[in-house]
Amino acid sequence: MPDDNERMIRDLFAAYLANDRQHVSDALADDFRFTSPFDDELDKAAYFERCWKDTGWIARHEIERIFVRGDEAFVTYRCLATDGRSFRNTEFFTFAGGKVRRIEVYFGAARQDGRFLPQRR
Template sequence: MTDETDTVREKTVRALYAAYIDGRKDIVAAMLAEDFTFSSPRDDHIDRDAYFDRCWPKPPPFEGMEIEYLGLAEDQAVVRYRAIKRGGGAFRNMETLRFKGDKVAAVEVYFGREA
């Protein structure tokens, strides 16, 4: 993996979280591989359509996401973030993102606790 690839992937990860806060499905859809899957304690390898239906409520539920850790290795990224809820409260989660080329092929979410 080149430093250039890491830089592109880091920018993609940061842009994905920013787009989520802004409710910009159009931006995120362009970042995802056609065979994208999403997993969490509530979802088991759901596809793109189910991901957008289940995980993108309107209005967006968060007013901010602070990336506290972002690590890249080979075709994966690990992210720990603090999500700030609209109306108060916050929590931390960790996610792994797997890339296929310059697209996000899979996201796995590990729920954290209130922060």
Template structure:
């Protein structure tokens, strides 16, 4: 189960970077929620409207570590560089159940 969850998370990151919304949508549950320091439990529609189209802000984004934590929870640690300058790292706690992303909680890191 954990391997499948890792595969789903890695695919979601790939589709986000390539902005392949059609490939990404089936990975997210209908009752999906997204939380970050800028968003408080927004739903799937709001996530795909507000957050998904933001990949053009990055010149680079790479997963540093994708770690299963059991019971469908996966931690994704990644680094990115912004088009405006600066390099940063974040962690996402992603819950995957029955092959679908149910929840994402983003924890902003700092400059690298």
């Protein structure tokens, strides 16, 4: 099961880069919820309406680590934009019935040239 959940996370990141909304939709449970510092408990429909954008601005994701324990996982990744900007996030996944039931996103600081950029206040 942990290997399946890790594979699902990697497949979701690949589908996002490919702008494959159908693959992502199929991987999310009907009662899916998404939470971030800007979003509180969005359901599946609201997630796609509010958060799903064209991914052409992303050059690549670099998955730094994935920790899976049963039906829960953390993934930390660096996202590199086509304009050279980058940032790191950590996401907490919960799985149920072979699907992603929840994602909670924790935003990281912006990075450039391997260094953290000062945060704006």
